[in-house]
Amino acid sequence: MEVVPLESTDAIGVLAADAIEALVRRRPDAVLGLATGSSPLSAYGELVRRHRDGTGPSYDEVRCFTLDEYVGLPPGHPQTYRETILAELTDDLGIARDRVGSPDPTPGTLATAGERYESALAAAGGVDLQVLGIGSDGHLAFNEPGSSLTSLTRIKTLTDVTRRDNARFFGSLEDVPRHVLTQGLGTIGRAGHLLVVASGEAKAQAVADAVEGPVTATCPASVLQLHRHATLLLDPGAASRLVRRDHYREVFAGKPDWQGL
Numbered sequence: 001m002e003v004v005p006l007e008s009t010d011a012i013g014v015l016a017a018d019a020i021e022a023l024v025r026r027r028p029d030a031v032l033g034l035a036t037g038s039s040p041l042s043a044y045g046e047l048v049r050r051h052r053d054g055t056g057p058s059y060d061e062v063r064c065f066t067l068d069e070y071v072g073l074p075p076g077h078p079q080t081y082r083e084t085i086l087a088e089l090t091d092d093l094g095i096a097r098d099r100v101g102s103p104d105p106t107p108g109t110l111a112t113a114g115e116r117y118e119s120a121l122a123a124a125g126g127v128d129l130q131v132l133g134i135g136s137d138g139h140l141a142f143n144e145p146g147s148s149l150t151s152l153t154r155i156k157t158l159t160d161v162t163r164r165d166n167a168r169f170f171g172s173l174e175d176v177p178r179h180v181l182t183q184g185l186g187t188i189g190r191a192g193h194l195l196v197v198a199s200g201e202a203k204a205q206a207v208a209d210a211v212e213g214p215v216t217a218t219c220p221a222s223v224l225q226l227h228r229h230a231t232l233l234l235d236p237g238a239a240s241r242l243v244r245r246d247h248y249r250e251v252f253a254g255k256p257d258w259q260g261l
């Protein structure tokens with residue numbers, strides 16, 4: 001795992017955008033895995049800015065897959081993760097909507113939704129780079145504490161912590177769905193590169209548990225320790241409980257330019 005303590009959320013956005021652009025330049029038909037939530041917004045904003053000013057790569061051949069989706073919202077609801085990612089990133093990068101895959105929460109088809117999403121990911125050749133945030137309870141995507149570390153896409157029930165965290169996007173806590181479809185931790189682990197972004201002290205304990213605690217389903221993000229290429233970009237708040245923070249900083253400062261993220 002490469003842990004990179006940075007000075008600000010803006011710095012996270014710049015480095016994350018650099019990594020995504022470098023991949024798309026190297027492989028124009030790259031498959032990007034996209035997280036929603038507040039954490040990746042600095043990265044997405046940076047990508048869109050660069051695309052608009054003409055310094056970014058072309059995304060015409062890129063394919064995207066979202067991580068997870070609420071169950072129970074009507075299609076097109078602005079808080080569905082599909083609509084969110086179209087509005088926050090892919091439309092602005094000029095990526096055609098039919099090149100953005102997302103789990104299908106249509107009522108009556110949920111029993112096969114996980115399998116169908118796994119097949120779509122496999123047919124695309126798998127995800128090259130997966131953007132991830134971390135929940136304050138240590139979840140990845142919507143894999144809540146207790147999720148199998150080898151799980152695949154399936155329906156899950158949200159914890160109260162997550163529903164409260166996400167209530168800010170809805171009118172009230174009661175409006176936050178209780179169920180979701182989410183890529184599993186095993187699904188996420190198949191991506192070539194996991195690019196994790198976290199900001200603020202509310203994430204500090206989850207980040208410390210994920211990076212320096214034991215690998216355990218109690219902290220789903222600790223599964224990152226098993227991945228061959230996971231990068232964590234952290235602002236000072238998110239890094240504040242890391243015992244080896246100074247060492248991570250020293251390693252990053254001494255990193256050769258040719259290595260990239």
Ligand code: GLP
Nearest residue numbers: 035037038039133134135141142
């Ligand atoms: C959400 C999403 C995750 C996200 C996490 C953190 O509920 N399912 O994909 O990474 O929780 O959200 P935020 O970045 O808004 O703190």
